[in-house]
Amino acid sequence: MEEQGLVLENRGDEALVKITRHSLCSRCAQKCPMASMEHETDEIEVLVSNPVGAEKGQLVKIEMGEKSLVTASLLIYLVPVIFLIAGYFAGIYLSGFIYDTTPGETAGIIGSIVFLLLSFLVVSYIDKKLGQKQKYQPVIKKIIGSSEQ
Incomplete structure (x- = not known):
């Protein structure tokens, strides 16, 4: 670019x-x-x-570099989506242990939100690490x- x-x-x-x-x-x-x-x-x-x-x-x-730009774009856009989906299934899975009932949608939604927020921290951490590398400058x-x- x-x-x-x-x-x-x-x-x-x-x-x-x-x-x-x-x-x-x-x-x-x-x-x-x-x-x-x-x-x-x-x-x-x-x-x-x-x-x-x-x-x-x-x-x-x-x-x-184009490769650096693509890597950064994938990080910013895909990591939160992956965490969002993983959080949904983790929430449903963990709700079975916590409530000892049939897994519910509410637990999946809460898990999605928690994992999405966690993904922002992960992206921020990775961004700081990649930002120190010369090829991303x-x-x-x-x-x-x-x-x-």
Whole structure:
């Protein structure tokens, strides 16, 4: 994935970069009704690796590996769903031991909610661990030019 951004601050091996994100429709060449509507843009500030030595005010190309992006997306979207389903069955299974009756839907729903909340903690922990690895860090690949502010 490639993005362009403006360097706000040089911090040696890292740089603080402002990236303007656009919706996918805003970049689409099709002339469908969705493309003609106003689309949301969002400015974010990201701390990125700066091996090229970009300075404040320069426009840069930032890149993050596709494989890393897919792995992060799977983590964020699939882990909570897996925990949600596992929590439902765990709730039903455990309710048989606790209430000594036929497993109920309520126990499954409660188990789903508990496991879903637990999944957010697990995702947060894994995110911190993966965030420390270099391959999951965005990197400035080249300096495009300067920006007049």
